[in-house]
Amino acid sequence: xxxxxxxxxxxxxxxxxxxxxxxxxxxxxxxxxxxxxxxxxxxxxxxxxxxxxxxxxxxxxxxxxxxxxxxxxxxxxxxxxxxxxxxxxxxxxxxxxxxxxxxxxxxxxxxxxxxxxxxxxxxxxxxxxxxxxxxxxxxxxxxxxxxxxxxxxxxxxxxxxxxxxxxxxxxxxxxxxxxxxxxxxxxxxxxxxxxxxxxxxxxxxxxxxxxxxxxxxxxxxxxxxxxxxxxxxxxxxxxxxxxxxxxxxxxxxxxxxxxxxxxxxxxxxxxxxxxxxxxxxxxxxxxxxxxxxxxxxxxxxxxxxxxxxxxxxxxxxxxxxxxxxxxxxxxxxxxxxxxxxxxxxxxxxxxxxxxxxxxxxxxxxxxxxxxxxxxxxxxxxxxxxxxxxxxxxxxxxxxxxxxxxxxxxxxxxxxxxxxxxxxxxxxxxxxxxxxxxxxxxxxxxxxxxxxxxxxxxxxxxxxxxxxxxxxxxxxxxxxxxxxxxxxxxxxxxxxxxxxxxxxxxxxxxxxxxxxxxxxxxxxxxxxxxxxxxxxxxxxxxxxxxxxxxxxxxxxxxxxxxxxxxxxxxxxxxxxxxxxxxxxxxxxxxxxxxxxxxxxxxxxxxxxxxxxxxxxxxxxxxxxxxxxxxxxxxxxxxxxxxxxxxxxxxxxxxxxxxxxxxxxxxxxxxxxxxxxxxxxxxxxxxxxxxxxxxxxxxxxxxxxxxxxxxxxxxxxxxxxxxxxxxxxxxxxxxxxxxxxxxxxxxxxxxxxxxxxxxxxxxxxxxxxxxxxxxxxxxxxxxxxxxxxxxxxxxxxxxxxxxxxxxxxxxxxxxxxxxxxxxxxxxxxxxxxxxxxxxxxxxxxxxxxxxxxxxxxxxxxxxxxxxxxxxxxxxxxxxxxxxxxxxx
Numbered sequence: 078x079x080x081x082x083x084x085x086x087x088x089x090x091x092x093x094x095x096x097x098x099x100x101x102x103x104x105x106x107x108x109x110x111x112x113x114x115x116x117x118x119x120x121x122x123x124x125x126x127x128x129x130x131x132x133x134x135x136x137x138x139x140x141x142x143x144x145x146x147x148x149x150x151x152x153x154x155x156x157x158x159x160x161x162x163x164x165x166x167x168x169x170x171x172x173x174x175x176x177x178x179x180x181x182x183x184x185x186x187x188x189x190x191x192x193x194x195x196x197x198x199x200x201x202x203x204x205x206x207x208x209x210x211x212x213x214x215x216x217x218x219x220x221x222x223x224x225x226x227x228x229x230x231x232x233x234x235x236x237x238x239x240x241x242x243x244x245x246x247x248x249x250x251x252x253x254x255x256x257x258x259x260x261x262x263x264x265x266x267x268x269x270x271x272x273x274x275x276x277x278x279x280x281x282x283x284x285x286x287x288x289x290x291x292x293x294x295x296x297x298x299x300x301x302x303x304x305x306x307x308x309x310x311x312x313x314x315x316x317x318x319x320x321x322x323x324x325x326x327x328x329x330x331x332x333x334x335x336x337x338x339x340x341x342x343x344x345x346x347x348x349x350x351x352x353x354x355x356x357x358x359x360x361x362x363x364x365x366x367x368x369x370x371x372x373x374x375x376x377x378x379x380x381x382x383x384x385x386x387x388x389x390x391x392x393x394x395x396x397x398x399x400x401x402x403x404x405x406x407x408x409x410x411x412x413x414x415x416x417x418x419x420x421x422x423x424x425x426x427x428x429x430x431x432x433x434x435x436x437x438x439x440x441x442x443x444x445x446x447x448x449x450x451x452x453x454x455x456x457x458x459x460x461x462x463x464x465x466x467x468x469x470x471x472x473x474x475x476x477x478x479x480x481x482x483x484x485x486x487x488x489x490x491x492x493x494x495x496x497x498x499x500x501x502x503x504x505x506x507x508x509x510x511x512x513x514x515x516x517x518x519x520x521x522x523x524x525x526x527x528x529x530x531x532x533x534x535x536x537x538x539x540x541x542x543x544x545x546x547x548x549x550x551x552x553x554x555x556x557x558x559x560x561x562x563x564x565x566x567x568x569x570x571x572x573x574x575x576x577x578x579x580x581x582x583x584x585x586x587x588x589x590x591x592x593x594x595x596x597x598x599x600x601x602x603x604x605x606x607x608x609x610x611x612x613x614x615x616x617x618x619x620x621x622x623x624x625x626x627x628x629x630x631x632x633x634x635x636x637x638x639x640x641x642x643x644x645x646x647x648x649x650x651x652x653x654x655x656x657x658x659x660x661x662x663x664x665x666x667x668x669x670x671x672x673x674x675x676x677x678x679x680x681x682x683x684x685x686x687x688x689x690x691x692x693x694x695x696x697x698x699x700x701x702x703x704x705x706x707x708x709x710x711x712x713x714x715x716x717x718x719x720x721x722x723x724x725x726x727x728x729x730x731x732x733x734x735x736x737x738x739x740x741x742x743x744x745x746x747x748x749x750x751x752x753x754x755x756x757x758x759x760x761x762x763x764x765x766x767x768x769x770x771x772x773x774x775x776x777x778x779x780x781x782x783x784x785x786x787x788x789x790x791x792x793x794x795x796x797x798x799x800x801x802x803x804x805x806x807x808x809x810x811x812x813x814x815x816x817x818x819x820x821x822x823x824x825x826x827x828x829x830x831x832x833x834x835x836x837x838x839x840x841x842x843x844x845x846x847x848x849x850x851x852x853x854x855x856x857x858x859x860x861x862x863x864x865x866x867x868x869x870x871x872x873x874x875x876x877x878x879x880x881x882x883x884x885x886x887x888x889x890x891x892x893x894x895x896x897x898x899x900x901x902x903x904x905x906x907x908x909x910x911x912x913x914x915x916x917x918x919x920x921x922x923x924x925x926x927x928x929x930x931x932x933x934x935x936x937x938x939x940x941x942x943x944x945x946x947x948x949x950x951x952x953x954x955x956x957x958x959x960x961x962x963x
Contacts, residue, residue: 099134099136099137100137102128102132103144106128107144109121109124122145125145128141151182151186151189154167154170154185155185155188155189155191155193158192158193158195158197159192159885160885162196162197163197163199163200167193168200168204171190171200171204172204172207175190175211183221184224187225187228190208191227191231194232195231198234198235201231201232201234201238204228205229205232208225208229209241211225212226212245212249213248223258223261226246226249226261226265227264227265229246229265230265230269232269233272236273236275239269239273240275242269243266243269243270246265246266246269247266250263250266256293256295259287259291260296260299263284263296263299263300264303266283267280267303267307271307271311277307277314278316278319280307281307281315281319284300284303284304284307285304285319285323285326288300288301288304288323288326288339289326298334298335301335301338301339301341301342302338304323305341308342308345309345312346312349313349313350315346315351315354316354317355317357320343320346320351321371321372323342323343324343326339327339327375328375328378333387340379340391340394341390343375343394344390344394344397347372347393347397348393348397352397352398352401355370372394372398373395373398373410375394376395376398376413377391377395377413378391379391380413380417381420385421385424385432386436388417388420388421388436389421389439390439392418392421392439393439393443395410395413395417396414396418396446398410399411399447399451400447400449400450400451414447415447415457415458418440418444418458418461419461421436421437422437422461422462422465423465425437425440425473426468426469426470426473426474426477427468427470427473428473429470429472429473433473434473437473438476441476441477441479441480442480444458444480445483445484448484448487449487452488455484455491456491458484459481459484459494459495463481463495463498463499466498466502471513471516471517474521475513475517475520478517478523478524482520482523482527485524489530491528492527493528495524495528496525496529499521499524499528502521503521503522503525503540503544506521510548510550515548515550518544518545518557519553519557519560522541522557522560522561523557523560525537526560526564526566526569532568533568538569541569542572545557545573551580554573554577555577555590557573558574558577558593561597562596562597562792562796562797563793563794563797564791565789565790565791566789567596567597567598567601567604567789568604570593574590574591574593574597575594577590585634585636585637586635588631588632588634588635589632591631592628592631592632595624595625595627595628596624596649598624599622599623599624599628600621600790602617602620602621603617603786604787604789605617606783606787607783608783608784609776609780611663611666611667611779614663614779614783617786618656618659619660621656622653622656622657625652625656626653628649629646629650629653632645632649643719644719644720644795644796645796647719648716651712651734652734655709655737658705658706658709659782659785659786662745662779662782663779663782665702666776666779668695668698669772669775670772695749695775696749696750699745699749699750702745703750706741706742706745707739707742709738710735710736710738710742713731713732713734715920716731717731717732717735718919718920719921719922720795721803721913721919722795722799722802722803722845723795723845724793724794724845725845726793727793727795730791730793737785740781741778741781741782741785744777744778745778748777748778749778799839800844800845801842801843801845801846802837802838802840802841803837803838803848804836804923805834805851805909805921806834806835806923807834807907807923807925808832808833808834809830809833809925810830810833811830813927813928816927818928819902819928819929819930820927820928820930821929821932822929822930822932823932823933823934824897824898824899824900824931824932824934825898825934825937827894827895828894828895828897829892829893829894830855830893830895830907831890831891832853832891832893832907833888834851834853834889834909835887836848836887836888836889837887846914846915847913848884848912848913849912849914849916850881850883850911851882851883851884851889851910851911851912852879852880852909852910852911852918853879853880853882853908854879854908854910855878855879855895855905855906856876856877856878856908857895857897857903857904857905859899859901859904860928861901861902863901876895876897876905878893878895880893881912895929898931900931901930901931902928902929903928903930903931904926906924906925906926907924908922908923908924908925909922909923909924910922
């Protein structure tokens with residue numbers, strides 16, 4: 078029967094031959110909505126727009142909406158809370174539905190009340206007393222009370238509201254001791270405290286009380302879960318007594334599951350300011366020694382536990398205490414931490430199960446932290462990792478390689494000691510084509526690149542090439558080449574990119590790989606720079622520029638409309654311009670010897686009152702170089718602001734390039750252009766001494782350039798990979814049908830320009846930073862003027878406006894009122910930029926342009942024509958008089 082009704086409805090909607098009147102169509106629709114099959118209900122719902130188009134009668138539309146409301150109840154209203162949070166009629170409907178005798182409607186009203194309370198302060202204040210009465214009412218079923226209590230977590234909009242909700246929850250916990258009621262009330266209690274940041278210490282004490290005294294396991298687990306939440310969100314509110322109480326509970330409990338949860342809370346707290354509170358000096362008492370505290374005893378007891386999770390958290394607590402406490406006599410704790418980490422490493426590296434890998438990650442993170450905080454322990458940590466690498470599983474080897482790379486980045490001095498063992502392991506590593514083996518090849522090569530610091534030796538490159546020749550996966554070779562470019566091993570990267578050129582089928586991929594090969598070759602040319610050898614430096618830079626120009630041509634050919642490679646092109650162009658600026662500055666410094674200042678330079682300087690003229694013609698050249706480096710620094714800053722989706726390492730690299738330009742600019746100003754730097758030298762009145770000091774300063778500049786160029790350039794992740802993708806799409810209204818056509822507007826009216834936008838994200842939105850607000854800048858320029866010039870106020874001649882809007886569910890809109898008093902065609906430009914949560918402005922774009930044609934209003938046009946007609950007889954009479962006189 079249901080299928081027949083669906084067929085009739087579909088036919089009525091225009092998908093069959095049968096035609097029904099409005100009432101029959103509505104009846105068929107009702108049958109589809111009441112069908113027992115969910116698919117038929119959904120199909121009936123999606124046919125509503127077609128039905129309304131066919132029968133646009135108020136009676137049918139009202140009846141249909143009533144039937145839809147009967148299906149969705151108030152649940153749909155609750156889903157709209159983020160869109161209409163302050164709609165008063167919606168608030169009223171929810172309050173009425175809470176008193177309904179229909180259980181389904183009441184449940185939907187509870188859902189809507191929770192959503193609106195989270196969004197609207199007015200609704201939360203108004204509904205709080207109603208919810209309290211229902212919870213405390215004897216007629217309210219217990220199941221409904223359990224659904225009403227979580228609404229109180231949203232009563233955090235002001236202190237008075239939060240206090241009244243907390244009092245009610247306190248009464249509920251005391252009055253209803255059942256397990257379900259206690260769990261729901263306590264959890265709501267915690268969420269309210271975490272959101273309102275009021276009475277958080279009291280909530281911690283309450284949870285610890287239930288954890289210690291309540292015999293029910295479910296309540297203890299809930300208390301541990303909520304304590305973990307508060308430890309993550311407000312660790313500064315934990316006192317020494319709170320941590321001590323949690324330690325005592327963990328020492329006394331016989332259940333491993335509860336001990337694991339408590340240790341998880343303690344390990345979280347041990348990495349925060351709370352650990353300093355625990356070992357701080359209390360007035361009237363001696364400070365708690367890290368060696369004798371209950372926290373240390375608990376961690377030492379658990380670091381060799383047969384449960385991997387408990388052991389991992391115990392070792393993590395020991396590591397954090399060792400790193401955080403600044404006492405010198407912590408040798409025993411350091412040894413306990415190192416031995417615990419070694420035992421976990423041996424245990425988990427032989428097991429490739431997910432649980433073992435998760436535990437291994439905790440242990441390796443602790444190793445990195447311990448090596449950074451206690452550098453004298455780093456050597457033993459590295460030796461342990463290298464020893465265990467040979468016998469570990471492939472999955473564990475990959476994680477251990479990441480750990481070694483992180484330690485080598487923090488302590489480069491350990492790199493040389495790693496290379497021997499790493500190369501031996503690379504020789505004997507398996508050659509299977511499994512994913513783990515491929516990942517291991519990449520990870521181990523990355524550690525080798527980090528540890529080498531300089532260019533790889535011939536033997537090392539031969540070992541890596543020999544292993545890669547047996548690997549048929551070109552993607553693995555590309556990833557290793559990419560890592561070599563990131564770590565500055567450009568000679569190895571060039572050879573790997575060269576080997577991949579014939580293995581790609583796409584023309585764009587070929588040009589991309591070819592550009593990377595040329596860039597690596599260009600940077601390799603700079604490795605031969607030597608101090609004090611300026612002619613060799615000029616030839617190295619020239620050779621590097623030759624390959625860079627080849628690479629930028631290939632990079633341009635690799636770009637597509639969908640992937641324009643804008644960051645890559647701008648980054649390489651800046652590098653080319655920077656190398657050219659370095660070359661020009663070295664030539665300018667060398668010209669001091671080939672073309673020294675004339676003999677009358679001092680006289681000219683005294684005559685002009687400009688002491689810089691004593692330097693000769695290089696003074697003007699130095700000024701130009703200084704301005705060029707400042708311009709490059711500004712361009713690097715623009716590239717930084719345009720890279721909203723870049724990772725922190727890429728941004729730091731761009732910032733370092735900017736600082737290098739500013740450094741050279743300041744050096745030119747301080748060493749050459751500052752009169753005091755040279756004229757203030759002893760014996761500066763002697764021309765020979767003056768020239769000698771000037772030569773020393775120019776040599777210092779050249780050596781600074783060579784020192785900067787000897788640092789290998791790193792092509793960071795964002796050059797190859799975009800982990801976060803954020804773009805803004807703008808829509809302007811009114812907008813012409815044809816983009817080339819202007820919008821007509823009268824000059825005595827204002828144009829209301831509405832700007833709408835949508836923030837579009839990739840697969841990982843907000844990975845590095847999120848959009849807090851969007852800044853819209855609207856400006857207009859007059860392109861062509863028509864008609865006569867009139868005296869118009871200056872305010873009406875230009876339009877320059879800016880507004881900030883906060884996206885709501887990735888959508889934003891605003892309006893601008895624009896004046897076009899001058900007749901003619903105007904160009905309107907709308908440009909967007911964004912501000913992140915830290916208040917940093919990013920120039921993300923886009924930039925949209927439309928044209929407006931300002932026309933004279935009919936009334937002014939009529940008056941002007943009348944005036945012209947009135948002036949015509951007068952002009953004719955004047956002409957006749959002139960003829961008569963003639």
